[in-house]
Amino acid sequence: MISETMTLIRTDLLKLRRRRALIAIAVLIAVGSVSIAFTVNTIRHGANPLHVGPAGGIKGFENATDFLGMIAVVIAAMIGVTAGAGDAEAGVLRDSLATGRSRLTLFASRATAAVITTLAIMAAALLVTTICSITLAGSAHVPTLGDVIQRNAAVLGFAASSALVCTGIATFARSRGPVMASVIAFGVLISQLLLKVSFLGQLRDLLPLAAFQRMAGDAISGLGISLPTAIAVAVGWALASVIIGGWWARRVEV
């Protein structure tokens, strides 16, 4: 039973991996963007070391991981939405369901594959970030092991949560483009704006971006969100989306 489930997940991973353009773009966005950022900052530092600090060090690491928190939403949207709605869009959902396999199992496998793929891409980006932050620290403080663990875990946790959210919503909506655009708009732009709207008060604690920033150890002006609350918010969003996606996967007529 376990090995059959693993086989199912493996084939869902294959379906994502073989979308070469999607994966290439996702890797380019995640790994490429931080690589470019470190390269540019290194050049700038080399050209003007008195006024521009080293590209690496704790500051560079914090900036890069904050940036990767937003990139995680984009990658999770690309991968999670494809995993959630790809079968329906390709017209093969019927063929999967007509096997008689539990609809929930099929959904869970797609969600797992989305999380694994998203984490793999984000892990590569974090690896580059961590290496660059240490090797390009120059005279600045290098990030401690605690910093590395906390911020990398925050990015990965946020990426996993976002991937589940995207898979669940896309399973419900059964279309890729609009869901991808909505998730990216909300995660990258609208959340940023909402975080700055002070009259929303503690309601802002419920934003996934607030949860991420707290998990990463960033101070958020006007918000006193605790770490357990932040974790609960990230888990809650993922859980709610998975429940909606799973419920819909069970009852949808195709």
Added chain:
Amino acid sequence: MRPTTEGSRNRTFGCMNTPPTGGAALAVKTTRLTKQFGERKALDGVDLEVPRGVAFGFLGPNGAGKTTIIRLLLGLAWPTSGSMSVLGHEVPGDRGEALARVGAIVEEPRFYPFLTGRENLEVNAAARGRAAARRISDVLERGGLSARADERVSGYSLGMRQRLGIARCLLPDPDLLFLDEPMNGLDPAGMLELRGLLRELVEEGRTVFLSSHLLDEVQRTCDFAAIVDRGTVVTQGSIGELTAGRGKIGVGTDDPGRAAAVLAGVHGVDRAVVKDGAVEVALSPNGTSERELVTGIVRRMLDAGLAIDRITPLEASLEERFLNITRRFEDER
């Protein structure tokens, strides 16, 4: 001749060589199956019995409900009321068991274009279990796709996709195959090949449920058929019986011209025309039994002093029967 069930929409076969005795003897059984989309009834109290080990044609015009019933039987949609079983298992309640030995193409075979033919089968086999995965090479061979199995499906022709669809159906070593318009897009050679494959599958003891609007194909391929129109099974029976001359007889006589004129006035005769030196008589039962009609025809001819050489039932094409039945059904409504 045993009667078919034309006109009695909710009765079941009265014409099978080995009448089924219960659900287990049947590949498919539906009882008063109804599916409603809002106000519209896509299926209206369908009773259908498909015996095991035969090719069963499911005929109907576009929008008649053919695909809807297949979707319900595959657990892809839920019935509004009624019950159904597949291979003796209730659907949707026992869906997993019921579909474990069922292969299906619904509407048209669809694949991930960015995966190879083999990978597409691997994806489907993963949902079915290890035994299905072990059969991948065999079914590719059977579909004549071994040589191109490792090419991406995006490069496959329509015919190759149809064959890959059939190969996917064979992954669970199915007892029952649902094929929805499998001849679509095939050239004559491909159709001939597929017809041969379907007969082979039936000879292996599998049941093939073939939904099609290609009446000629169903007549050539299937043993039994049901005609569905506007969500209702209008008639079902063996192909032989559906195409038998129940509605048409040929009368050999010494004076066909006069015989045609005499018979045209007989109650229960729709029309009588001279054709190939004999009289072709179209019967219109209208509550009269065939026996009474034929007896009346013979009596009128003898009274008119006409000699009779022979009376033969004429075989109608399935297409003729289909059009007659669906037209009459429309008139009744």
